[in-house]
Amino acid sequence: xxxxxxxxxxxxxxxxxxxxxxxxxxxxxxxxxxxxxxxxxxxxxxxxxxxxxxxxxxxxxxxxxxxxxxxxxxxxxxxxxxxxxxxxxxxxxxxxxxxxxxxxxxxxxxxxxxxxxxxxxxxxxxxxxxxxxxxxxxxxxxxxxxxxxxxxxxxxxxxxxxxxxxxxxxxxxxxxxxxxxxxxxxxxxxxxxxxxxxxxxxxxxxxxxxxxxxx
Numbered sequence: 030x031x032x033x034x035x036x037x038x039x040x041x042x043x044x045x046x047x048x049x050x051x052x053x054x055x056x057x058x059x060x061x062x063x064x065x066x067x068x069x070x071x072x073x074x075x076x077x078x079x080x081x082x083x084x085x086x087x088x089x090x091x092x093x094x095x096x097x098x099x100x101x102x103x104x105x106x107x108x109x110x111x112x113x114x115x116x117x118x119x120x121x122x123x124x125x126x127x128x129x130x131x132x133x134x135x136x137x138x139x140x141x142x143x144x145x146x147x148x149x150x151x152x153x154x155x156x157x158x159x160x161x162x163x164x165x166x167x168x169x170x171x172x173x174x175x176x177x178x179x180x181x182x183x184x185x186x187x188x189x190x191x192x193x194x195x196x197x198x199x200x201x202x203x204x205x206x207x208x209x210x211x212x213x214x215x216x217x218x219x220x221x222x223x224x225x226x227x228x229x230x231x232x233x234x235x236x237x238x239x240x241x242x243x244x
Contacts, residue, residue, distance in 0.1 A: 031100055038153075039100055041202040042195065044134035046155045046163040048093040049076045049125070049193055056080030057156030057163075057193035058092065058125065059204065060135045062240070070132050073240070074125040075232065076193035077209050078116045081123050088113060092125065094133065095162050103162045115239045120179070121209050122227060122235045136195055139203040143230045146173055146198070146205055154185035154208060154224070156194025167199070171223070180209065180225040187211050187224045196226050205229045 045060040058076035065071075074092060084090050090113070096105035109127050116123035139146070150170040158164050168184035183196055187208055194208040206226035 036100070037202055039097070040134050041137050042153055042155050042197050043101065043163055043165065044095075044097065045136045046157065046195065047074060047095070048157040048160070048162075048190075049074070049080050050091045050093065051081060051084040052087075052089060053083040054080070055157065055160050055190050057158075057191060057195075057208070059193070059195040059207070060133055061138075061204075061236070063129075063133045063135045065132070066128070069128040069130060072127050072129055072133055073114070074111065074127075075207060075236075076123050076125065077207065077227075078118050078121045078123045079209075080193050081113065081116070081125075082118075085113065085116070090125065092127065093157075094129075106162075117235055120227065120231060120235055122207070122232065124236065124239050136197075136204045137202060138233075139198065139205045139229045143228065146170060146228075148173065151199035152183050152185060152205070153197045153199060153202075154183070154187065154191070154194050155197070156187070156191045156208060158188045158190045158194075160190055168222070170205075173228070179228065179231050181206060181228045183224055183226055184222055185224060186222050191224070207232060 049058040062073040094107040098104040111125040114124040172182040196206040
């Protein structure tokens with residue numbers, strides 16, 4: 030028997046996670062909106078600019094959606110072409126769009142003041158690391174002072190393919206950021222248990238340029 034809390038985790042974190050692919054690499058993304066428009070659903074996906082940068086000119090970008098059975102078992106992968114709505118190189122954010130015949134789960138954005146997020150808050154991260162279907166890790170908020178390029182630090186483990194993963198507060202499953210890079214040492218060795226994220230306040234400012242509604 031699956032608890033109601035676990036079901037919410039699936040709907041709010043696992044199901045909205047997608048793989049974003051170009052001819053050179055794969056990364057992750059999150060469905061931030063799914064709205065009925067005539068006879069189809071308009072789907073918006075948030076990811077990092079560097080995930081799609083090699084295909085900005087060719088516009089050859091594909092997104093893989095995962096269909097689940099028995100709540101958490103991947104039974105089907107659906108691959109679709111997407112269009113680029115907009116991007117910001119400096120912020121390392123990109124917004125993608127496509128249309129589907131069916132509704133798709135989307136994330137819940139953090140609903141309180143960003144100053145209410147503190148060190149030691151527990152978090153989940155979910156993305157398509159190493160090209161796998163969505164993988165979930167956990168950790169803590171480790172820094173929120175935004176002293177370096179408007180980045181926060183969390184201690185969820187990440188690896189190749191994690192860029193664009195969503196980061197969520199454990200207590201309410203709400204999105205507080207997007208993974209943009211792993212920590213590195215002075216010798217350029219990845220520190221996989223430390224990752225930099227683009228915080229929710231920066232994400233909202235970016236999206237405000239392209240979406241007319243609040244998220």
